[in-house]
Amino acid sequence: MLRNREIRIYLVSLLLLIGVASIVAALFLSMEAVILVLLLSVAFLIVTYRFTVWRYREIEQLSSYIQEISNGNYKLDVRDNREGELSLLKSQIYKVTKMLSEQGTHLEEDKQKLTDAISDISHQLKTPLTSMTVMADLLSDPRLSDDKRQEFTHNVQVQLERMEWLVSSLLKLSKIDAGTIHFKREPVSVPVLVQAVTEPMLVPIDIKMQRLQITGERDVTFEGDLKWTTEALINILKNCVEHTPEEGELFIEFSENTLYTEIVIRDTGSGIAKQDIPYIFQRFYKGMNASDDSVGIGLAMAHSIITSQQGELTVRSERGAGTAFQIRFYKAIV
Numbered sequence: 001m002l003r004n005r006e007i008r009i010y011l012v013s014l015l016l017l018i019g020v021a022s023i024v025a026a027l028f029l030s031m032e033a034v035i036l037v038l039l040l041s042v043a044f045l046i047v048t049y050r051f052t053v054w055r056y057r058e059i060e061q062l063s064s065y066i067q068e069i070s071n072g073n074y075k076l077d078v079r080d081n082r083e084g085e086l087s088l089l090k091s092q093i094y095k096v097t098k099m100l101s102e103q104g105t106h107l108e109e110d111k112q113k114l115t116d117a118i119s120d121i122s123h124q125l126k127t128p129l130t131s132m133t134v135m136a137d138l139l140s141d142p143r144l145s146d147d148k149r150q151e152f153t154h155n156v157q158v159q160l161e162r163m164e165w166l167v168s169s170l171l172k173l174s175k176i177d178a179g180t181i182h183f184k185r186e187p188v189s190v191p192v193l194v195q196a197v198t199e200p201m202l203v204p205i206d207i208k209m210q211r212l213q214i215t216g217e218r219d220v221t222f223e224g225d226l227k228w229t230t231e232a233l234i235n236i237l238k239n240c241v242e243h244t245p246e247e248g249e250l251f252i253e254f255s256e257n258t259l260y261t262e263i264v265i266r267d268t269g270s271g272i273a274k275q276d277i278p279y280i281f282q283r284f285y286k287g288m289n290a291s292d293d294s295v296g297i298g299l300a301m302a303h304s305i306i307t308s309q310q311g312e313l314t315v316r317s318e319r320g321a322g323t324a325f326q327i328r329f330y331k332a333i334v
Contacts (some may be wrong), residue, residue: 266324
């Protein structure tokens with residue numbers, strides 16, 4: 001304790017003060033006054049010593065606690081629920097510890113998500129790469145017929161397009177997760193949005209001879225990003241087209257009230273299994289009715305885009321009776 005420079009200065013100052021007080025008492029008062037000054041001084045020194053020892057013990061405890069925190073132990077609780085500066089310091093250290101613990105938990109979760117995502121991406125890219133490797137070997141065979149060569153070349157192109165879409169989608173999802181995409185907040189006309197969504201899907205719908213019905217008022221709007229919302233709804237409509245049989249029906253209905261603007265995209269397809277519904281918006285999740293070419297990214301991206309705009313995407317489905325995707329964009333409260 002005496003190695004502390006502040007303590008040494010304090011003790012020297014205190015002893016000098018006691019000495020001066022004793023001399024003054026001896027010169028101007030009596031010997032009894034000198035003895036009283038000395039007794040009070042000794043008592044004061046004892047109290048000061050005990051208080052200093054206690055304070056050093058508390059500081060040493062805090063020091064060991066902080067060392068435990070630096071070693072990654074966030075479970076200790078140093079609070080003592082008393083008044084005083086040290087107790088306030090302990091409470092502040094505890095709050096910082098809880099914050100570090102929560103941050104550590106989030107970092108571990110993010111690390112696990114990244115590991116899972118890399119594993120999923122690797123798995124998704126592995127299939128088309130393997131397929132293209134096999135077809136490249138076959139294309140190198142000079143005895144291969146022109147028809148087969150054309151077929152394999154087309155298949156390689158299809159796989160390359162699939163990989164390009166997959167990588168592009170993953171990059172978009174990563175940017176959305178990282179919060180680097182700025183979603184616009186501007187008036188969006190829902191009829192204009194629906195037209196932009198349906199145009200690229202008209203050929204697949206026509207090939208399957210499906211009927212598309214669109215219902216809604218012309219003045220329905222919401223605050224959002226037209227480009228990104230179009231991409232989200234295309235993924236939803238594409239899912240409905242793929243899971244609706246030939247000559248099936250597709251519906252797009254939209255409306256607006258004082259609380260929100262609602263868009264419903266539904267089909268008369270095979271429906272979603274009950275056990276799949278809670279996971280349908282998770283990336284890389286493939287339900288029981290998923291096709292072999294399904295990657296499990298389209299609905300996940302749609303969900304991320306809509307919720308990033310303070311929207312809501314839910315699904316209702318019944319096996320054999322079709323599926324309905326409900327999108328709501330809530331109005332800002334003024």
